[in-house]
Amino acid sequence: MKIQGRIDAVKAPIFEKDIAPLLEEGQQDAPILDFTDVEYISSSGLRVLMHAARVLKMRDRKLTLTGVRPDVFSVLKMAGFCDFLDVNRLADEGGGI
Amino acid sequence: MDNRKQAQLWLKIPGTVECEFLPFVRPLETLCSNTILIRTPRYLIVMDPGSMPEETDKLLPALHEADEAGKPVLIILTHCHWDHSRQARRLASALGPRALVLAQEEARLAFQRGDNQTSQYALFEDSVRDMSVDAVLLASDPQKADPGLPLEEVEMKGADGAPLRCQKLALGEDDALMFMHTPGHSPDSICMKLGRLLFAGDTPFAANPSVAGIAGWDQKNTVRSVTTIIQWLKSGDFEACWTGHGPGMPASVAVKILNRTLDETTRLENLIQFNTDRMKVLNRYARAALDETAEMLSLISGRLYSLSYHLENLEEASFAEKVLKALNLDAMDALLADFQKFLDEFENNRIFPYFMPLRVFQILKKMERQFLEGDLKGFMDPRLPARTLRMIGDFIRSMRGMRLTDTALASDPALAIEAFAAGWRSAKYGTDDILNSTEDPEAFAAALAMRMAMHDPVGRPPLTLKLENAGRKCAMDQERLTDILWDAAERFAAHESEGILITARSGAGHVAVEISAGISGLKDILGARLMNYLTAELNEFGGTVTIARNASGEALIIEIPAADPAA
Numbered sequence: 001m002k003i004q005g006r007i008d009a010v011k012a013p014i015f016e017k018d019i020a021p022l023l024e025e026g027q028q029d030a031p032i033l034d035f036t037d038v039e040y041i042s043s044s045g046l047r048v049l050m051h052a053a054r055v056l057k058m059r060d061r062k063l064t065l066t067g068v069r070p071d072v073f074s075v076l077k078m079a080g081f082c083d084f085l086d087v088n089r090l091a092d093e094g095g096g097i
Numbered sequence: 098m099d100n101r102k103q104a105q106l107w108l109k110i111p112g113t114v115e116c117e118f119l120p121f122v123r124p125l126e127t128l129c130s131n132t133i134l135i136r137t138p139r140y141l142i143v144m145d146p147g148s149m150p151e152e153t154d155k156l157l158p159a160l161h162e163a164d165e166a167g168k169p170v171l172i173i174l175t176h177c178h179w180d181h182s183r184q185a186r187r188l189a190s191a192l193g194p195r196a197l198v199l200a201q202e203e204a205r206l207a208f209q210r211g212d213n214q215t216s217q218y219a220l221f222e223d224s225v226r227d228m229s230v231d232a233v234l235l236a237s238d239p240q241k242a243d244p245g246l247p248l249e250e251v252e253m254k255g256a257d258g259a260p261l262r263c264q265k266l267a268l269g270e271d272d273a274l275m276f277m278h279t280p281g282h283s284p285d286s287i288c289m290k291l292g293r294l295l296f297a298g299d300t301p302f303a304a305n306p307s308v309a310g311i312a313g314w315d316q317k318n319t320v321r322s323v324t325t326i327i328q329w330l331k332s333g334d335f336e337a338c339w340t341g342h343g344p345g346m347p348a349s350v351a352v353k354i355l356n357r358t359l360d361e362t363t364r365l366e367n368l369i370q371f372n373t374d375r376m377k378v379l380n381r382y383a384r385a386a387l388d389e390t391a392e393m394l395s396l397i398s399g400r401l402y403s404l405s406y407h408l409e410n411l412e413e414a415s416f417a418e419k420v421l422k423a424l425n426l427d428a429m430d431a432l433l434a435d436f437q438k439f440l441d442e443f444e445n446n447r448i449f450p451y452f453m454p455l456r457v458f459q460i461l462k463k464m465e466r467q468f469l470e471g472d473l474k475g476f477m478d479p480r481l482p483a484r485t486l487r488m489i490g491d492f493i494r495s496m497r498g499m500r501l502t503d504t505a506l507a508s509d510p511a512l513a514i515e516a517f518a519a520g521w522r523s524a525k526y527g528t529d530d531i532l533n534s535t536e537d538p539e540a541f542a543a544a545l546a547m548r549m550a551m552h553d554p555v556g557r558p559p560l561t562l563k564l565e566n567a568g569r570k571c572a573m574d575q576e577r578l579t580d581i582l583w584d585a586a587e588r589f590a591a592h593e594s595e596g597i598l599i600t601a602r603s604g605a606g607h608v609a610v611e612i613s614a615g616i617s618g619l620k621d622i623l624g625a626r627l628m629n630y631l632t633a634e635l636n637e638f639g640g641t642v643t644i645a646r647n648a649s650g651e652a653l654i655i656e657i658p659a660a661d662p663a664a
Contacts, residue, residue: 009427009434042391042433043398043426050402054409070592071624075392077591079399080554084406 004037007045016048023055030056036067036090041075053084062086107136107163111336112292114271119159122344123152128221128449130181130341132156133296136163138269143172144289144296145341148183148221157191170196173234175298175341176286177204177225178217186227197231199246201278203285205230207313214312215283219373220451235262235278235287253277256324279326281319282308288326293334297326299341301354304361306458307376307451310368310498323359327352361497368498379496380450382633383457386492389630390464391433393485398426400477404550408542416542424471432460458496461489475547480520484580491577491634501637505574507660510601510610511564513578518560518599520579521586555590558614563600570660571608573638578657581634582612584627585653589614592622598649607640608659613652619644623653631655 001022007015022031031052041049052063064086068076073089076082110116121132129149134156135142141164146153160170170192174182177200189196206212208228213219216228232243239250246266253263262278268291275290282303289296302308303319330338330348338351346354369375401420408417439456442448465486473482491501571578586597594614601610620628623644631642640657 006437008437009430010437012430040391040395042395043430044434046395046399046402047426050406054406057410070618070621071392071626074588074591074622074624075395075399078555078587079396080403080552081399083403083554 001031002034002037006040006042007038007048008040008042009044012042012044012048015045016051019048019052023052025059030061030064032064032066034067035065035069035072038072039069041072046079046081049081049085057084064088110135110292110294112294115269116272116291118291118294119163120339120345121147121152121155123147123342125343128180128451130175130178130299131339131343133339134159134163135291137272137274139168140268141168141170142274143170143188145175145181145298146172146184146188148180150184150187153184153188153191156188160192167195172196172198173289174198174200174204174230174285175289175296176201176283177207177215177228178283178299179221179223180217181299181341182216182228183218183223186229189231197246198229199232199234200230201285201287202233202236203280203283205233207285214372217311220311220376221449234276235264237262248276251275255321256328257321259321261325279322281315281317281322283311283313284315284318286322288329290329290335293336294345295326295329295335295338295348295351297338297340297351300326301338301340301351301358302342304358304365304497306493306496306498307371307379307455309362309365310371312370312372314368316362316365316368319362320359323355323362327355327359330355365498367500367503369495369500371498376451376454378636379454381629382492382495382637383454385626385629385633386488387433387436387457387460388626390461390485390488392624392626393481393488394426394429394433394464397424397473397477397481397485398430400481400550401426401473403554404476404546407549408546411545413542413545416546420476420546423473423476425467429464429467432463436460454496458493461492465489465493475543476550478551480583484583487576487580488630488634491637495637502572502639505572505577505638507570507572508575508578509566509568509570510578510608510657511566511568513575514562514564514582514599514601514610516575517579517582517586518562520583521557521560555587558590558594559596560586561596561598563598566601566603566608569603569608571640571657572660573635573640573657577634577638578610581631581655582610584631585612585623586614588622588624588627589616592616603659604656606659607656609654609656611647611652611654613647613650615649617646617650619651619653 056063066088067090068087069090076087107117107119110118115138117136119134123129123131129147129152130145132147133144141160172185172189185198189198207215208225211225213224216225218225232246249265251263251265253261255261264276266274268274277288279286279288279300282300286298286300300322330352335348337345337347339345401423405417405420443453468482468486589597594616597614599612635642635655638657642655644651645654
């Protein structure tokens with residue numbers, strides 16, 4: 001699923017609603033979110049990601065983010081989110097991941 | 098509000114026999130002052146016509162309705178600033194020869210010499226060329242006062258016992274309007290007394306950000322005038338006070354505001370002048386400070402979420418919940434989202450640039466309060482909230498007109514680098530707490546949370562230091578220099594650098610600190626938000642920040658003026 005723009009307090013509820021179907025029971029695949037066009041993620045957006053990670057962990061699945069821009073990656077990494085999400089940087093994908 | 102409804106709201110002025118007033122209160126965030134209409138036996142008075150034509154148009158029906166006999170209209174300026182005076186001549190023209198514009202002598206002089214600075218017309222991209230004053234109030238030489246108005250000299254003293262210029266104008270058999278010269282906010286600021294009301298203009302706001310330090314502002318005179326106004330309001334002679342912006346207030350409330358103004362004004366020394374150029378600088382700084390605070394908040398909240406996630410996995414659900422309540426993240430995020438709406442309007446040119454730094458100032462003040470009310474102790478590396486609070490505090494000080502170099506202690510960059518290196522290399526936590534708390538479940542959860550909170554998710558690549566500045570001090574203090582090193586080094590580490598090199602060297606009039614990690618693409622790695630913030634922060638210290646290529650990739654280079662440039 002492709003996610004776009006700023007995920008701030010206004011957009012976070014929309015983001016949460018958009019990804020809800022991916023978290024439902026019965027979904028076979030681990031969800032992948034394309035973050036190429038995400039330019040900023042706020043506290044509210046991080047909370048949605050954490051909630052998703054928690055739901056998926058109960059089913060032994062992990063959320064994957066792809067195409068993460070360097071500055072958004074810095075925040076995710078420095079906040080410790082790379083410990084429980086699979087986070088692939090834009091640059092990494094250039095290398096063939 | 099329609100004009101008919103306003104016309105019904107004429108209020109008796111307490112302490113007068115025959116005077117009534119009708120206030121037109123404009124919201125604080127508009128660029129137009131209040132206007133007060135006053136109906137008296139001899140004159141109609143318009144106190145501060147304001148700056149917006151559409152607002153002036155609302156005055157005319159009320160004036161016509163109030164004036165069956167075609168009395169003279171006195172358009173009185175509490176001071177010459179654009180937001181109070183701009184519509185004065187237009188209103189006078191609409192009313193014809195019976196209207197006179199009155200202001201203190203310094204206002205006339207400012208208009209005569211085309212002074213767009215003291216009048217603040219330049220700040221609003223306007224010019225005073227068509228402005229003039231018909232009759233001068235409180236002239237420095239009473240003998241040279243304009244004839245035509247029966248102004249009577251009154252002896253008065255300020256709170257310090259020194260003489261204070263005062264005049265009286267009879268409005269009928271029983272009532273008189275008093276004019277008192279209260280410079281400080283501007284050289285021509287006046288207060289007026291009518292019955293038991295005081296009209297204080299903008300003097301109560303003289304210490305506000307984007308107000309203190311404007312052309313014509315004077316600290317000593319503000320202190321003197323505010324002290325005197327407080328004395329008047331406490332004398333029992335006044336019921337209420339009306340200012341240039343916002344609703345009127347009981348005298349006791351005005352005293353509280355003025356006491357705060359007095360307290361703040363006494364601390365505002367050696368201010369940076371607030372003018373068009375400074376407004377542009379503060380605009381850039383405001384955006385950068387807010388963006389970087391938002392980024393820091395994402396980081397702080399992310400660490401709290403991360404910690405709560407891991408604690409929950411360890412079946413410490415109640416402690417995990419406590420972690421999420423350490424800071425009111427929703428309230429802070431809502432403030433930032435609200436700003437985004439403001440920004441959209443600003444970028445569509447619907448908001449004047451003057452309001453950008455002011456809005457950011459208000460938001461950051463609220464965020465600062467949230468941080469101070471939060472309790473992150475034990476849940477987070479204290480460096481993160483401390484850095485954020487310094488960032489917010491610096492912008493607030495800059496908005497108040499203070500120079501960051503006046504509050505920061507000059508420091509030797511080599512010492513800042515060594516302090517940073519000691520922190521970078523040290524173990525962040527010991528094992529005693531967790532070992533000693535195994536008997537007490539709550540203490541164990543707390544020790545576990547602390548240990549996990551201090552876990553460094555980015556790792557710590559080795560550091561190499563080359564300190565060649567020979568103990569020379571720079572204008573920036575050690576804490577802020579250390580902050581910048583952490584900002585850069587953590588991002589380098591997040592992007593898997595294998596080693597970080599920091600050098601300090603002395604240049605002509607400056608000291609340079611260079612941070613590199615054998616990697617390129619620093620613009621993206623550091624991000625536009627951080628780079629914009631560092632640019633704005635360094636600019637306040639007279640320094641610069643750049644990214645340049647070096648032998649092993651790219652380096653972040655900060656140059657700060659030497660504390661002793663001649664050395």
